[in-house]
């Protein structure tokens with residue numbers, strides 16, 4: 645394309661963004677904006693789908709199982725809205741999923757940690773979904789229309805997920821000494837990985853600056869991480885849990901909690917495929933695709949039959 649026309653289109657595109665006018669699938673967009681969205685939205689979709697796996701543990705009662713199943717079903721739905729939003733950018737769902745299975749694309753680091761006890765399900769709901777909401781509420785105002793609209797419904801459901809997790813952990817903290825110890829142990833293991841969900845520190849985040857300019861992201865990784873810490877510390881205190889960070893302290897002059905250094909080596913190891921459960925998670929997804937082959941074939945045959953009749 646002629647450079648003058650390209651410059652004009654890019655200028656008009658940025659003006660629309662600056663006026664908070666949503667970008668829709670058929671609008672002109674820079675190729676790098678489209679690629680950034682495909683990367684972020686598909687990673688987000690994969691995270692929802694892989695994120696169902698750690699919750700496949702036994703629940704302690706029928707009521708707990710029913711609530712957990714509803715939550716996990718919501719996550720499947722979130723994955724599907726997000727794959728649909730990715731498809732509006734001109735890529736196929738099949739290819740996107742194949743990229744996940746081939747290890748070519750990422751999904752949230754948090755889902756590469758094991759769930760060992762029932763309290764872990766509470767910690768996931770409270771901390772992981774709590775972190776997810778902090779990151780996702782601003783995405784309801786992201787500049788790409790289909791992503792923003794998907795996020796509205798997702799956030800409503802995430803807030804129920806966070807509450808179910810907090811309820812599990814709070815109830816354990818009202819229980820026996822063993823139950824309290826189980827809750828504390830889950831929080832000890834999930835606290836730091838939850839802080840890592842927000843991504844690398846701003847200094848090391850290669851995409852943030854451009855994504856903020858395009859209003860894909862509304863806050864930086866460190867801003868959201870701080871907001872999460874500030875919201876979560878009082879919730880831990882209220883039910884008598886200790887967060888595993890000796891440096892955690894209210895800083896009156898900043899009006900925020902200070903917290904300790906994140907182990908970024910661990911983060912990059914997990915993101916790079918070497919976390920405790922990376923291999924297991926991808927194998928489970930590949931198996932699910934293979935096991936579901938006959939269902940897809942039957943659904944396609946049924947659709948074809950109805951087309952010709």
Ligand code: BYC
Nearest residue numbers: 688691692695750751752753776840841843849850851852
């Ligand atoms: N894990 O430049 P940066 C859920 C990668 S689902 C793995 O800061 P960006 C739930 C990043 O992709 C939660 N990789 O990137 C579901 C990039 O690598 P590439 C999922 C990570 O995109 C079920 C590189 O590091 N939420 O909550 O500006 C049950 C440099 O990072 C991570 C979303 O996906 C990570 N944690 O910012 C329960 C939200 N962090 O791609 C709960 C949407 C960074 O260049 N996504 N990387 O190879 C976002 O908001 C942004 O993509 C991020 C990262 C804040 C995550």
